[in-house]
Amino acid sequence: MKEKKRGFILIMTAPSGGGKGVLSRHLMETMDGIRFSVSTTTRAKRPGEVEGVHYYFVGKETFAEMIREQAFVEWAEVFGNFYGTSRRALLDHLEAGQDVILDIDWQGARQVRAQMPGDVVQVAIIPPSREALQRRLVLRGQDALEVIEKRMALAEVELSHWEEADYGVINDRLELACGDVEAIVRAERLKRARMAERIKQVVGSF
Numbered sequence: 001m002k003e004k005k006r007g008f009i010l011i012m013t014a015p016s017g018g019g020k021g022v023l024s025r026h027l028m029e030t031m032d033g034i035r036f037s038v039s040t041t042t043r044a045k046r047p048g049e050v051e052g053v054h055y056y057f058v059g060k061e062t063f064a065e066m067i068r069e070q071a072f073v074e075w076a077e078v079f080g081n082f083y084g085t086s087r088r089a090l091l092d093h094l095e096a097g098q099d100v101i102l103d104i105d106w107q108g109a110r111q112v113r114a115q116m117p118g119d120v121v122q123v124a125i126i127p128p129s130r131e132a133l134q135r136r137l138v139l140r141g142q143d144a145l146e147v148i149e150k151r152m153a154l155a156e157v158e159l160s161h162w163e164e165a166d167y168g169v170i171n172d173r174l175e176l177a178c179g180d181v182e183a184i185v186r187a188e189r190l191k192r193a194r195m196a197e198r199i200k201q202v203v204g205s206f
């Protein structure tokens with residue numbers, strides 16, 4: 001019987017427009033055993049969003065109650081709404097041997113790391129230049145010019161924390177960056193500590 005190894009938590013930090021969404025989707029489409037953590041939020045559901053797929057949508061009271069019960073491994077207020085990562089669901093996935101991608105910023109990453117230091121693999125996704133990031137945000141066409149300026153200021157803050165990450169990927173050409181994050185997941189899965197149970201079984205038979 002193959003022993004299940006514990007999964008790890010993959011946190012890719014990137015400024016808005018940095019390509020984090022595409023890289024996460026790429027990993028989930030091309031690799032087995034990796035999934036996205038569904039957060040709980042108090043914000044209103046947007047058209048097309050599905051309960052339990054995009055988020056678990058709850059009221060402020062319920063969210064506050066969940067904080068009191070320590071149901072979140074990390075939570076944050078973003079643009080007036082609350083977002084949190086469920087501790088139980090996260091642990092269940094890790095114990096089932098799945099790797100879990102969390103879409104949280106450097107502050108959330110710090111909280112998770114503090115509580116589960118051995119479980120976090122943090123990757124800083126870095127745009128190739130300031131101009132390239134600005135161009136991507138403009139081309140994406142989602143935001144007004146003043147919103148783009150705000151995102152650029154936030155980008156500076158997010159990027160200033162790059163030294164807290166375990167790995168760095170410069171997202172210049174998307175297909176190369178996809179290969180880089182895949183390589184990180186593969187290498188992390190092969191860490192001796194994560195392979196220990198399976199290796200012991202084989203070595204024990206000698």
Ligand code: 5GP
Pocket residue numbers: 039040043074075076078083084085103104105108
């Ligand atoms: P949106 O409302 O556009 O879906 O997400 C807004 C922001 O909240 C994004 O930057 C996203 O990364 C962040 N976010 C989503 N879920 C969580 C979470 O569970 N914890 C934290 N800290 N941030 C989250």
